[in-house]
Each structure stands twice: as C-alpha cells, then as structure tokens.
Amino acid sequence: MATVAWMRGAAAVVLAAVALGAAGCSGGDGDPAGAVSSAASAVKSAGEAVSSAASEAAKAAESAAAVAKDKLAEVKDGVDAKDQVSLGTVATDADGYTTVPVTVRNTDDATKSFAVQVEFKDESGNLVDTVVVTVSDVAGKGTGQGTARSTHKLSGTVSAQTATALRY
Known part of the structure; x- marks a missing residue:
C-alpha cells in the first residue's frame, strides 16, 4: 500500500536524521549511540504499526469477500x-x-x-x-x-x- 511505503520511507528519514545529528554532536552530554538506539526503536515501532494496519486491511478485505460470497449465494437460477x-x-x-x-x-x-x-x-x-x-x-x-x-x-x-x- 502507498501508506506503508510512505511510513517506511518516513521512518528511514527520521533514523538517518537522528544518526547524522548524533554523529555531529561534539562535547556536551549527548549520547550518540543512545540516540541511534532510540531512533531504531521508534522505527521498529512504526514498522509494527504499519504491519498491524496492513493486517487490519487484509481482515477487512476478507470480511467483505465473505459478505459478497453470501450475497451471490442468494441468487437463484x-x-x-x-x-x-x-x-x-x-x-x-x-x-x-x-x-x-x-x-x-x-x-x-x-x-x-x-x-x-x-x-x-x-x-x-x-x-x-x-x-x-x-x-x-x-x-x-x-x-x-x-x-x-x-x-x-x-x-x-x-x-x-x-x-x-x-x-x-
């Protein structure tokens, strides 16, 4: 689905931006590895949400197909x-x-x-x-x-x- 591709692309952009931002940190008390790890967790969560949405869409299509089959079965001759x-x-x-x-x-x-x-x-x-x-x-x-x-x-x-x- 276009939504899935868009969300995956957006998640990759977020991960890249955080990684680049973390790599550019100098001094301070920022933790580049922690920032990348947090971004990776966010991407994983987004991926799970996309997978869940795809699963729900598939269930909706299956349900609609079952209803359609029942309606067609009602037609006689x-x-x-x-x-x-x-x-x-x-x-x-x-x-x-x-x-x-x-x-x-x-x-x-x-x-x-x-x-x-x-x-x-x-x-x-x-x-x-x-x-x-x-x-x-x-x-x-x-x-x-x-x-x-x-x-x-x-x-x-x-x-x-x-x-x-x-x-x-």
Whole structure:
C-alpha cells in the first residue's frame, strides 16, 4: 500500500536524521549511540504499526469477500453475465469511499436483474475490498446502471474489476 511505503520511507528519514545529528554532536552530554538506539526503536515501532494496519486491511478485505460470497449465494437460477458488465472510472466520493460506475447490458428478451461482484485492488494487485451491486429490473435488450462503493475508505491508487456477474 502507498501508506506503508510512505511510513517506511518516513521512518528511514527520521533514523538517518537522528544518526547524522548524533554523529555531529561534539562535547556536551549527548549520547550518540543512545540516540541511534532510540531512533531504531521508534522505527521498529512504526514498522509494527504499519504491519498491524496492513493486517487490519487484509481482515477487512476478507470480511467483505465473505459478505459478497453470501450475497451471490442468494441468487437463484443465475447465469454467468460477466461479459455483459462494464465498469467506469474509479473515483473517490465526498465521504472518502472508492466508487466505480457499473453498467449492465441485458441480452435476454425478458426483464432481468444482475448481481455484480466488484473487486477493488491496490497498485500491487492486492485485494483491498469487494462489494456486490444489484442492478434490478433491467428491460429486455436494455441497459442498467449501478454504483459499486467500497465498504471502507481506501488509500493509494485503486483499480476495480468485475469478479463475478450473475443475471437472474
């Protein structure tokens, strides 16, 4: 995640600054080795915080995936319609959540509904969230619109892709 890289970079800068400052000390009662040791401890603590945040993000994505799986399991007599779904441009809404427009194309003659699972991924391709959007009562040979909105605020560059789509 961009936040993780930024925090690691910031921690390295702090460590370097403290080490350089300590090395430049002359006289006085400063303890250069102690300053470096303290800085190293601060960097370790920052790393543990980053690791904890990454773990929490992974748990949130797993939880969202479980909810999505349950919602898709509720669809009865659904047929694969992934090729009938297109996603628009990923954006961030006024509340800080990631959104993407979802357009479905009903190739059937009868009115149908769609359940579309959208996966949000970070710049490394890691799953950071997933949601299911329902687009109901799309006229035969017509199109319908919906919006996928992340379940929590996502940071960094986020992409979206259709994981599963069912027409029913």
